[in-house]
Amino acid sequence: MPAQRPRAAFEPLSPELDVPELIASTPNFEEVVRINCDAIDDNGLENFEKLVLLHVIVRGLPLVVEGFDKKLDSSIFSEKWLRNHYSAKKENAWDLTAKTNVPLTIAHYLNNMPLLTDQWNDYNYKDSSLQRLYLKDIDCPKIWHDYLRKIIPPFLFYLNNSAEPESFEGPGAKFTPSFKARNTSAPQIAKAGDLMSSLPQEMRAENLMCYIGHEGTYTPAHQEMCASLGQNLMVDASDGSIENGKTTKPGSSIWFMTSSKDRRLVSEYWMSVLGHDINIEDHFAQINAWKAAPFTTYIVEQRPGDFILVPPLAAHQVWNRGTRTMKVAWNRTTVETLERALNEALPHARMVCRDEQYKNKAMVFYALQLYSTRLNLVGDTDASRPRVQQLLNEFEQLFGLYNQIILSESFSPTLPKEKSVEYIPFDSNITCSYCRGNIFNRFLTCPSCPTSPDDTYDICIECYTLGRSCACISKLKWAEQFRSSELLEKHETWRQQLLKFRPSFGDRYRPFRVERSDMGRKSLAHVSQEELKRRPWVDVTKPKPVIEEVVDEPEEPEETDPPAKRRKTNKSKSKGPRCHICKYVEPAWRLASCSNPKCSLKYCYGSLYRAFNMLPQEILETVDWQCPRCRQICSCGACRKNPKMKPFEPTCTSLGHDTSKVADPRSVESLVDFRHSNLGWLKKAGSDEMGRLRRHQEEADAKRNQALEDNSIQVEFYPDMSQNIDYSQLELEKVAQAAFFSADYSDIPVDPALESSNLEPVDSRC
Incomplete structure (x- = not known):
């Protein structure tokens, strides 16, 4: 078994916690910026939209818009209304203590909320046996949806397809500029507030949900799915009065939030210090852990009428207080979040096999179709209008993402043409049997594994290049959901449309064949084609020895090291290529070979992943890959x-993921066993967590500052809407140096099973 570090344990929050005092007494805690929704009336929706773009998306900071309680109809958004209309509706409440679903009716849950709340006091709140039932992810009543659609700023609302619906009556309604084509019956020429709306209805993910919780219920630290933007409005809470003959306690929710720019820093802190992976979403960090963190934590106590905007990829956790809190939440996808989803969120989700419910690649395709239709309605004299320019800018960004997608799925122009590619018309329902990600177009399917027509084994090309597949490993067949001619025809049509509006950008919008020839690397489909020829076929009907990857660990101690016990190993006497790091004989297809003709070294992919942060697909898509020794970074x-070598130090912690409980049971990992951590390599490099975290922080600051320069947006109404914001100070905000060098983790309890100081030694096998 791989070694583990102690993991920070769950510690509840006290019912008596004083949030303002907590913020005031902790150097790296700050209040979330608040504005009142009345200020939107004073300044207009367009200025508010600019504020959200700059503050929430570009700066990546959370924002609270307060005052919506005055605009909500309390006769609808109340416990009484819910009891009268949905009392018999059956739901599953999540038991946070037992980690199981508890079926019950809404009336039964509402009736028992005072009892569940009264379990806790300031003396027993750490009792791990007390029941915590959270009614979460339940469907939002239609009447609530329709009402909220009228009062929430349109560009922020769920599945918003255009700028301002005619029924909008909320803050800023008196400022509703819009631009329509000359034909007054035509739709508005504007970008969509939520690109999920561009998908056909049957492909959309329904994420407008309600959350009802009591004291002690919580949501673990997480990032919004697929890098989307989170919107959360508390519509009702208990106020301490007597309800249905029972005394209540005032309800609120405490949010611990981070900024988008700190996402890598947060992820590394979660793994290297707390011993958890934030992508798993299973840990609610205790206050001491947040206090010791080397990044700023933004805290808000949400009450009825508080509308919280969550930045993309910003980690956050929520704790419910009092007898009752009732919230409505939804997610939005924009061009900015799609880019982060494809390049960052989905690769992370793939590693832990998290469902991709948002169909991001399909969303790029359908959003381009929607925007192309709208741009066709724009006359020559209207192209300079601000709304049209917004639409055109997003169309350009989407085209770049589409170009990226079809390039990655393009076959090699030099290998023999694939002749037997199965065509399956796209319906958005094919998912990878391993990572459970949604497959847009090309993928591999195994003709040997299915036990029934509905039990096919389909693998995405991203997973296959990582070494994942069914146990057959090879002889998989190609399948596609779009004809190549159709995708390329769309590419050229949209390219010409961009050139129509921006004729001087010919060098930026190039034909696909030019883009393909200038890639400078192999596409993922190209890599898969080659690997299908290299990897052996395994007849799963015949017993075969299980392929085991070996773990890399330097076999020779330094001369200055004290004598160490040598692990007994059975050295292979067989001849064949060996990994330069672990010295195990491996078949050639499981080793990466250096392209330098003077170098004959080979490295196993497990060593490259754990010791050098190199994923197999990154190595395989590189045309002329040089090994770590030729790059003078080898750390064996x-x-x-x-003396010429500068040994590579892993830049991040990998705790390892056992995906066998999630992936299809027919699955194997043939290149890297991702269950194993890189803790041994970090220890060998003498890496200290705080130094590594500091480097992540410096990198995040540099990227944030560059983003601010690239998105210089003038927003005139900052002083009116957010008088307490000192943006010059925000520019200079840094993590307190004391957090780096004097963090004390001694008071963070660890799980009993890991409490021993005699940690299990790092296994020297991958």
Whole structure:
């Protein structure tokens, strides 16, 4: 078994916690910026939209818009209304203590909320046996949906397809500029507030949900799915009065939030210090952990009428207080979040096999179709209008993402043409049997594994290049959901449309064949084609020895090291290529070969992943890959003695993921066993967590500052809407140095099973 570090345990929040005092007494805690929704009336929706773009998306900071309680109809948004209209509706409440679903009716849950709340006091709130039932992810009543659609700023609302619906009556309604084509019956020429709306209705993910919780219920630290933007409005809470003959306690929710720019820093802190992976979403961090964190934590106590905007990829956790809190929440996808989803969120989700419910690649395709139709309605004299320019800018960004997608799925122009590609018309329902991600177009399917027509084994090309597949490993067949001619025809049509509005950008919008020839690397489909020829076929009907990957660990200690016990190993006497790091004989297809003709070294993919942060697909798509020794970064025992060598230090912690409980049971990992951590390599490099975290922080600051320069947006109404915001101070905000060098984790309890100081040694096998 791989070694583990102690993991920070769950510690509840006290019912008596004083939030303002907590913020005031902690250097790296700050209040979330608040504005009142009345200020939107004073300044207009367009200025508010600019504020959200700059503050929430570009700066990546959370924002609270307060005052919506005055605009909500209390006769609808109340416990009484819910009891009268949905009392018999059956739902599953999540038991946070037992980690199971508890079926019950809404009336039964509402009746028992005072009892569930009264379990806790300031003396027993740490009792791990007390029941916590959270009624979460339940469907939002239609009447609530329709009412909220009228009062929430349109560009922020769920599945918003255009700028301002005619029924909008909320803050800023008196400022509703719009631009329509000359034909007054035509739709508005504007970008969509939520690109999920561009998908056909049957493909959309329904994420407008309600959450009803009591004291002690919580949501673990997480990022919004697929890098989307989160919107959360508390519509009702208990106020301490007597309800249905029972005394209540005032309800609120405490949010611990981070900024988007700190996402890598947060992820590394979660793994290296707390011992958890934030992508798993299973840990609610205790206050001491947030206090010791080397990044700023933004805190808000949400009450009825508080509308919280959550930045993309910003980690956050929520704790419910009092007898009752009732919230409505939804997610939005924009061009900015789609880019982050494709390049960052989905690769992380793929590693832990998290469902992709948002169909991001399909959304790029359908959003381009929607925007192309709208741009066709724009006359020559209207192209300079602000709304049209917004639409055109997003169309350009979407086209770049589409170009990226079809390039990755393009076959090699030099290999023999694939002749037997199965065509399956796209319906958005094919998912990868391993990572459970949604497959847009091309994928591999195994003709040997299915036990029934509905039990096919389909693998996305991203997973296959990582070494994942069914146990057959090879002889998989190609399938596609769009004809190549159709996708390329769309590419050219949209390219010409961009050139129509921006004729001087010919060098930026190039024909697909030019883009393909200038990629500078192999596409993922190209890599898969090659790997299908290299990897052996395994007849799963015949017993075969299980392919086991070996773990990399330097075999020779330094001369200055004290004598160490040598692990007994059975050295293979067979001849064949060996990994330069672990010295195990491996078949050639499981080793990466250096392209330098003077170098004959080979490295197993497990060593490259754990010791050098190199994923198999990154190595395989590189045309002329150079090994770590040729790059003078090799960190094996022998190379460390070379004074010219600068041994590579892993830049992040990998705790390892056992995906066998999630992936299709027919699955194997043939290149890297991702269950194993890189803790041994971090220890060998002498890496300290705080130094690594500091480097992540410096990198995040640099990227944030560059984003601010690239998105210089003038927003005139900052002083009116947010008088307490000192943006010059925000520019200079840094993590307190004391958090880096004097963090004390001694008071963070660890799980009993991991409490021993005699940690299990790092296994030297991958």
